[in-house]
Amino acid sequence: MVQLIIRRIGMMILIMLVVALLLFLINEGDPRLIARSILGPYAQDQQLNAWVIENGYDRSVIVRYFEWIGRIFSGDLGDSVIYKRPVSEIFWDRLGNTGILAGVTFVIMVLIALTLGVLAGMKEGSLQDRAISVFSIITTSIPEYASAVFLVGIFVFWLGWLPGTSSMTSGFDPVQMILPVLVLTLYGFGYIARMTRASMAEVMTTPYIRTAVLKGLPYRHIILKHALRNALIAPFTVIMLQINWLLSGVVVTEFAFGYKGFGALLLEAALRRDIFVIEACGVAAVFVAVFTQTVGDLGYTYLNPRIRFK
Amino acid sequence: MSDHASEPPVLEITGLCLSYYTRAGEVPAVYDFDLTVAKGESVGLVGESGCGKSTVANGVMRYMGHNGDIVGGTIKFKGRDMAEMSEEEIRRVRGKDIAMIYQEPMASLNPSLTIGQQLMEVPIIHEGVNKAEAFQRAYDMLSAVHIPDPKRLMISYPHQVSGGQQQRVVIAMALLSRPALLLLDEPTTALDVTVEAGIVELIAELSRETGSSLLYISHNLGLMLEVCDRICVMYSGEVVEEGTIDSIFSWPKHPYTQGLFGCIPLPHADKNARPLVSIKGQLPLPHERPEGCNFGPRCGFFEQGQCDKGLIPMEGVHTDDDPAHRVRCRRWEGIDVTEAVRVDEVREPIEVGETVLEVADMRKYYKVRDRSLAALVSGGAVREVKANESISFRAGEGETVAIVGESGCGKSTFAKVLMGLETATDGEVTLDGTDLGGIPVNKRTAAQLSSLQMVFQNPNDTLNPSHSVGYQIGRVIKRFGIERDSVKRKDRVYELLDTVKLPRAFMTRKPRQLSGGQKQRVGIARAFAGNPKTVIADEPISALDVSVAAAVTELLMDIQREHRTTLLFISHDLSAVRYLSDRVVVMYLGQIMERGSTGQIFAPPYHPYTEALLSAVPIADPEVERRRIVLEGSLPSPLDPPKGCPFSTRCPRKLGEICDNEAPPLQTNADRHVIACHIPLEELREVEPVISIPDRDELHAAQ
Numbered sequence A: 001m002v003q004l005i006i007r008r009i010g011m012m013i014l015i016m017l018v019v020a021l022l023l024f025l026i027n028e029g030d031p032r033l034i035a036r037s038i039l040g041p042y043a044q045d046q047q048l049n050a051w052v053i054e055n056g057y058d059r060s061v062i063v064r065y066f067e068w069i070g071r072i073f074s075g076d077l078g079d080s081v082i083y084k085r086p087v088s089e090i091f092w093d094r095l096g097n098t099g100i101l102a103g104v105t106f107v108i109m110v111l112i113a114l115t116l117g118v119l120a121g122m123k124e125g126s127l128q129d130r131a132i133s134v135f136s137i138i139t140t141s142i143p144e145y146a147s148a149v150f151l152v153g154i155f156v157f158w159l160g161w162l163p164g165t166s167s168m169t170s171g172f173d174p175v176q177m178i179l180p181v182l183v184l185t186l187y188g189f190g191y192i193a194r195m196t197r198a199s200m201a202e203v204m205t206t207p208y209i210r211t212a213v214l215k216g217l218p219y220r221h222i223i224l225k226h227a228l229r230n231a232l233i234a235p236f237t238v239i240m241l242q243i244n245w246l247l248s249g250v251v252v253t254e255f256a257f258g259y260k261g262f263g264a265l266l267l268e269a270a271l272r273r274d275i276f277v278i279e280a281c282g283v284a285a286v287f288v289a290v291f292t293q294t295v296g297d298l299g300y301t302y303l304n305p306r307i308r309f310k
Numbered sequence B: 001m002s003d004h005a006s007e008p009p010v011l012e013i014t015g016l017c018l019s020y021y022t023r024a025g026e027v028p029a030v031y032d033f034d035l036t037v038a039k040g041e042s043v044g045l046v047g048e049s050g051c052g053k054s055t056v057a058n059g060v061m062r063y064m065g066h067n068g069d070i071v072g073g074t075i076k077f078k079g080r081d082m083a084e085m086s087e088e089e090i091r092r093v094r095g096k097d098i099a100m101i102y103q104e105p106m107a108s109l110n111p112s113l114t115i116g117q118q119l120m121e122v123p124i125i126h127e128g129v130n131k132a133e134a135f136q137r138a139y140d141m142l143s144a145v146h147i148p149d150p151k152r153l154m155i156s157y158p159h160q161v162s163g164g165q166q167q168r169v170v171i172a173m174a175l176l177s178r179p180a181l182l183l184l185d186e187p188t189t190a191l192d193v194t195v196e197a198g199i200v201e202l203i204a205e206l207s208r209e210t211g212s213s214l215l216y217i218s219h220n221l222g223l224m225l226e227v228c229d230r231i232c233v234m235y236s237g238e239v240v241e242e243g244t245i246d247s248i249f250s251w252p253k254h255p256y257t258q259g260l261f262g263c264i265p266l267p268h269a270d271k272n273a274r275p276l277v278s279i280k281g282q283l284p285l286p287h288e289r290p291e292g293c294n295f296g297p298r299c300g301f302f303e304q305g306q307c308d309k310g311l312i313p314m315e316g317v318h319t320d321d322d323p324a325h326r327v328r329c330r331r332w333e334g335i336d337v338t339e340a341v342r343v344d345e346v347r348e349p350i351e352v353g354e355t356v357l358e359v360a361d362m363r364k365y366y367k368v369r370d371r372s373l374a375a376l377v378s379g380g381a382v383r384e385v386k387a388n389e390s391i392s393f394r395a396g397e398g399e400t401v402a403i404v405g406e407s408g409c410g411k412s413t414f415a416k417v418l419m420g421l422e423t424a425t426d427g428e429v430t431l432d433g434t435d436l437g438g439i440p441v442n443k444r445t446a447a448q449l450s451s452l453q454m455v456f457q458n459p460n461d462t463l464n465p466s467h468s469v470g471y472q473i474g475r476v477i478k479r480f481g482i483e484r485d486s487v488k489r490k491d492r493v494y495e496l497l498d499t500v501k502l503p504r505a506f507m508t509r510k511p512r513q514l515s516g517g518q519k520q521r522v523g524i525a526r527a528f529a530g531n532p533k534t535v536i537a538d539e540p541i542s543a544l545d546v547s548v549a550a551a552v553t554e555l556l557m558d559i560q561r562e563h564r565t566t567l568l569f570i571s572h573d574l575s576a577v578r579y580l581s582d583r584v585v586v587m588y589l590g591q592i593m594e595r596g597s598t599g600q601i602f603a604p605p606y607h608p609y610t611e612a613l614l615s616a617v618p619i620a621d622p623e624v625e626r627r628r629i630v631l632e633g634s635l636p637s638p639l640d641p642p643k644g645c646p647f648s649t650r651c652p653r654k655l656g657e658i659c660d661n662e663a664p665p666l667q668t669n670a671d672r673h674v675i676a677c678h679i680p681l682e683e684l685r686e687v688e689p690v691i692s693i694p695d696r697d698e699l700h701a702a703q
């Protein structure tokens, strides 16, 4: 296991470096484009050239790449073109906000999805199974913006229970989190729930569950001790991949509720070519992707004794 | 039988009807089924695959799966009707009063819980004991099922222990709460013979101790003879005959029961003088049962007007051995069932011709890479598995040579080298004068390929599901360049179908439209398509039902007789080996322990391993006496074989250090009978025969 962890972490670093290189080449491969985005559309050719030389962008791209990596490690993410401030000042803040939103959603979503998935898969073909399956298919097929509009309609305009925006202008307010979390959960839980259901249903037909039943174990005990653990092995990887989706997939929801998060920042930066913000966001997204994948694989191995003790 | 006449029987089933509901409608898998199991009694349930044995066991457990149901009859457990018990009561009976053991030990254990956890929960749930006591109970039970090192086992996961040990764990789990009734559904079918022998002995021993009654399901009549007091023969969802072991084995009354006996290669069967007789036809599907007697269409005694009407009741037969012997046949009084299996045609033995295949000192070593850090550091990253070590033997034209041994002994590796799927590491494999050992399959000429063909164990794995039978056979003919003309090729396919006794209409069928035995016949037809000189049959009948196996065995021999084919018969089934082979090679851990003619192998002097193998095979004949030797331990890892004699870790006759340290010498007993052992031949000759067969003809005369 230790050996596997070391190997997987090594792999993870390698993948990060390669993907970061691609990201860097796309954004900073052509120095004149950077100069253009910083100096604006009306800058003359000479100005651009002067800027390139002055800032050392005439050197080879590989040298610049490693410099850039070094700077990232020292916490320097460059300056935002739009805000004229160090990227790190805005970036961590926004990432934190999204972290909170994604974290809360993740916990709630996974809990609901697993419970419903297990309940549905436990008795395949039963009324409870069909009800849950239909519900999860419906919620997953409604896009976030639609459910956002719909829920705002009900809770904000009709019932008046909740605020319609979540900009947190006067400090952090948990009540403002409710709608975004709800929208994300509704959209995202179905996938995990269906994976869990399939896996659970399969486990319930295995001979070892029959053994457990015929040992005279109580139903609860069979589900919790014998079925659950095996049924969660397959969905675990999917659950980890959902973290990924939560980080970048929240863009729409953040926009809909005016929530100042990572997704909103990335969208803004992309629209206005704020190179260094794009880079920082890209690196963060790649990190989360590779990290969750690695944790997913390792967790899968850990949960599965047949692989763990080979 | 029971001495407690006043007590109600442990299990009393009357008029039980069990059905499955499928898209095609209701499938009445079992109907009007009666069975009584007295206290301490063990009752066997035999019959062909699909006759409803497992369904009965599931019905008793009231666990019919999501599409099954109990549609009629009563099941009384210790006098109480189980239908009147609540869910909660049923749950408490399960595992505590009635326990079940299945065929697949690996699949029936939870892969992500330790063996200890799975054992301990039984007393914790049923008797409310604390953890420490549950641990002790589980530990003691593991010792009782003779598992070495139970402490380590308690914390192991199922996949970390061998198949035989897994089955012991399952047995321990079933016996933990000392159930009054134990249901065993083919508990040893998936295991090696030597392991099976140990498990069977264990079950008998423990049930004697705990006083549990047994309902033992198996298709192996030899096993039944050993473990049961009474047996029930099932056919297509109903009992057709029941009685005590002695009564059924000596006076079978139902043509089906007799038919089953005719299918198994008993020691007195002889491929030339007394060939096996298979039961024609197939078990009808539950919803396609004929009017009258279910066995009618397959029965040699069928009488129109008598057998094809109404329900046929069970009738008392009252033999000397068992006054309660009953049979479900209208004509039992008027017929002599032994006639059905008597074949008067005596076949000429095949004369063995010149040597076709010669294997000299063949070795096959596999390299395995050890990827652990420790191995990388110590430099021992590449290790060798000696899958085959100095294999030598010859086979003549028309001869059948059997290669026997437990799983993992290197039988299949040997077959792969012959086929060119692997190349030999050393030595020679000469077929028709050319050394093929080093020539991989893709470098062999069409002639070389066609002269050596193979029949595989599992017909499902080797037939392409998306092509028709005719196409698959035809392609082989084309590839070997035997027939280029497509019309003639079709004729040849027809001929082959005739040879394997399949209707010509099967030409256009897809494999999924065939039964297991039919698929195996297609496999045989394909193997014989290129007129091979030599055919390797790797466990060709072990996946088949007794009656189908008998038919396939006879078929192989008919073809062999006609084409003078050399047959290498790879098998672990010594009864079949004794029946059809001329010579036998006994392998253990990649090495030949003994080789000789069939007569030489089955009589002393034996190699100690041969002796143990012979003693492990149950024989379905109460007259045959057999000395039991149960091997301890399991096959050592081929990565780390014993230094001296490979068998030294389990040998009951082991001499001492010499066996541990020195490879045993090859001692020649008689012409081509070689034994690899340190024990001098004189001493081995003194050993008593394992099996003593009374003279059949004398017996018949006495009757």
Ligand SMILES: Nc1ncnc2c1ncn2[C@@H]1O[C@H](COP(=O)(O)OP(=O)(O)OP(=O)(O)O)[C@@H](O)[C@H]1O
Pocket (backbone or CB within 6 Å): B020, B021, B022, B027, B029, B047, B048, B049, B050, B051, B052, B053, B054, B055, B056, B065, B067, B068, B219, B285, B286
């Ligand atoms: N779940 C099921 N749904 C529909 N039919 C079934 C089901 N299980 C078994 N059957 C059918 O019921 C009949 C009896 O099956 P069962 O498994 O009891 O036979 P068996 O005697 O145990 O055979 P085997 O020796 O192969 O284990 C067969 O015709 C089988 O096809």
Ligand code: SF4
Pocket (backbone or CB within 6 Å): B254, B255, B256, B293, B294, B295, B296, B297, B299, B300, B301, B302, B303, B306, B307, B312, B328, B329, B330, B331, B332
């Ligand atoms: S009743 Fe008739 S068909 Fe059935 S087993 Fe007896 S003789 Fe054969």
Ligand code: SF4
Pocket (backbone or CB within 6 Å): B608, B609, B645, B646, B647, B648, B649, B651, B652, B653, B654, B655, B656, B659, B664, B676, B677, B678, B679
């Ligand atoms: S050499 Fe020794 S260990 Fe091997 S079979 Fe003979 S007696 Fe047994």
Ligand SMILES: [Mg+2]
Pocket (backbone or CB within 6 Å): B053, B054, B055, B185
């Ligand atoms: Mg069965």
